Amino acid sequence: MAELRSTIIPALRYRNAPAAIEWLCRVLGFARHAVYENPDGTIAHAELTLNGGMIMLGSTKDDEYGSRFRSPDEAGEMETRSAYVVVADADIVYARAQAAGAAFLRPIQDMDYGSREFTVMDPEGHSWSVGTYDPWKGQE
Numbered sequence: 001m002a003e004l005r006s007t008i009i010p011a012l013r014y015r016n017a018p019a020a021i022e023w024l025c026r027v028l029g030f031a032r033h034a035v036y037e038n039p040d041g042t043i044a045h046a047e048l049t050l051n052g053g054m055i056m057l058g059s060t061k062d063d064e065y066g067s068r069f070r071s072p073d074e075a076g077e078m079e080t081r082s083a084y085v086v087v088a089d090a091d092i093v094y095a096r097a098q099a100a101g102a103a104f105l106r107p108i109q110d111m112d113y114g115s116r117e118f119t120v121m122d123p124e125g126h127s128w129s130v131g132t133y134d135p136w137k138g139q140e
Contacts, residue, residue: 017043017059072125
């Protein structure tokens with residue numbers, strides 16, 4: 001059977017993309033797939049993977065497209081998207097987030113649909129729900 005890869009890849013912009021990459025890898029468990037730096041140290045493009053999924057991100061840009069982006073901490077803590085990260089053990093990731101001093105929007109809890117999950121904010125205010133619910137299970 002061919003390896004399943006995500007065909008929908010969220011993309012984000014960060015004012016401090018190098019710090020965001022470090023946080024996402026250290027706290028949520030992403031791995032650097034590719035990181036392309038600009039000469040000034042900002043990130044032109046990065047791809048981070050986790051369990052067959054991927055996100056892409058880069059540094060904010062002051063161009064026509066980039067001017068449409070704001071981090072939640074720049075927009076009154078409002079968001080227009082969220083992400084759910086499937087993990088084998090939510091308690092381990094929760095402990096890493098606690099150790100990193102992360103701000104939690106929802107503490108770790110057992111859900112009535114069988115997941116154990118929580119929601120945390122990254123340093124620029126994007127929310128990440130992390131849990132054991134895997135919508136692909138049962139289809140394998």
